[in-house]
Amino acid sequence: MEKILKGKEVADALKQRLKQEMEEFHKKNITPNLTIVIVGDRPDSAAYIKGAVKRCSEIGIECNVRELPKDLGQDKFVDVIQKLNDDEKVNGIMIMRPLPPQISENVVKYEIYPAKDVDCFSPVNLSKVMSGEEGGFAPCTPSAVMEILHHYGIDPRGKKAVIIGRSMVVGRPLAMMLLKENATITVCHTKTLNLAEEAGRAEILIAAAGKAKMVKRNMVKEGAVVIDVGINFDENGRMCGDVDFDEISQVAGMITPVPGGVGAVTSTILAKHVIDACKIQKNL
Incomplete structure (x- = not known):
């Protein structure tokens, strides 16, 4: 009989490890923050976002969703990302893709700070993965x-x-x-x-x-x-x-x-990356 590799078992084990890490954050009155950015009404992304918000809540991470109008221009979208880059309360940024046609991923990917890019959108993080270098966030x-x-x-x-x-x-x-x-x-x-x-x-x-x-x-x-x-x-x-x-x-x-x-494991990995980003940014 084959062995079924159950994602829930893996996710639950990782979640318990992350909750233990969060105890140290709470002692220091630090709450890691993830902000998910989505442009337009994307039903295909709704389930993923719902799962990510739920998993972050279970672990103790604050998760905000920025829903932007589907006709938002590229310059205004970049402004949103730059403000999140500069916001010290935001530790992780995730941009839901694909983006609408008026926003070029090839432009936007260079705008997100690598230290907050928790799903490997930035070419800096991608190059670290491809070269085997430590310190970046893999997809x-x-x-x-x-x-x-x-x-x-x-x-x-x-x-x-x-x-x-x-x-x-x-x-x-x-x-x-x-x-x-x-x-x-x-x-x-x-x-x-x-x-x-x-x-x-x-x-x-x-x-x-x-x-x-x-x-x-x-x-x-x-x-x-x-x-x-x-x-x-x-x-x-x-x-x-x-x-x-x-x-x-x-x-x-x-x-x-x-x-x-x-x-079933992906949203828990996302939470892990947010915690790791917070550690780096807070020098913990």
């Missing part, structure tokens, strides 16, 4: 994948890891994080020839392509660890991942479900 989703591996005692060292997906949000930074822990990395994508053959060599297979149930039985090595980052909806409107769970769970040694896997 929350790849960090959640690593937290799951660590929690369940899955050591990437020396293992062949295959990532399906090359985005700057998940695939590429995750590849560098695994490489830092001495895994041997293959990154696959839509132009990869013989994708099933490449994926089938993996001891750790991470699916982050954004295509529902694309990973089938012929793509998974017997006993492999399978991490499903995808969030999709099937033909019946039910949430599913990039992995065909019913098929793959019969052969995988360990596997994350969707829902209840990586996504």
Whole structure:
């Protein structure tokens, strides 16, 4: 029988560690603050924001949501970010993406202070992740994948890891994080020839392509660890991942479900980053 890697178990364990850290903050009358910025009414982001606010509240972090009009101009948006940069009460800033077309991410990403950029939007933080340098904030989703591996005692060292997906949000930074822990990395994508053959060599297979149930039985090595980052909806409107769970769970040694896997850990990683940012800013 396969072992289900439950995100809630990982998130709960991390939450308890963070609550212990918060006790030291409260002794000093310090409350870390996260401000989430969203432009326009984005139903696809509502669930994530709700989860982040709830998790921050459970841990003791103040979380504010700045909802901005969907037609806000780029200059005014930059003004909002700069004011948050300068606000000493704000320790972490998260900008919900994608932004509307009138606001260029390539401009805005240079405006957010790296020390407050808790989801790796700034090129400064991204370059630290890609170079293996300490001190930056990695994207929350790849960090959640690593937290799951660590929690369940899955050591990437020396293992062949295959990532399906090359985005700057998940695939590429995750590849560098695994490489830092001495895994041997293959990154696959839509132009990869013989994708099933490449994926089938993996001891750790991470699916982050954004295509529902694309990973089938012929793509998974017997006993492999399978991490499903995808969030999709099937033909019946039910949430599913990039992995065909019913098929793959019969052969995988360990596997994350969707829902209840990586996504369940992400908001707790965000809270951790806010606490870490507060420590840096307060010299704690």
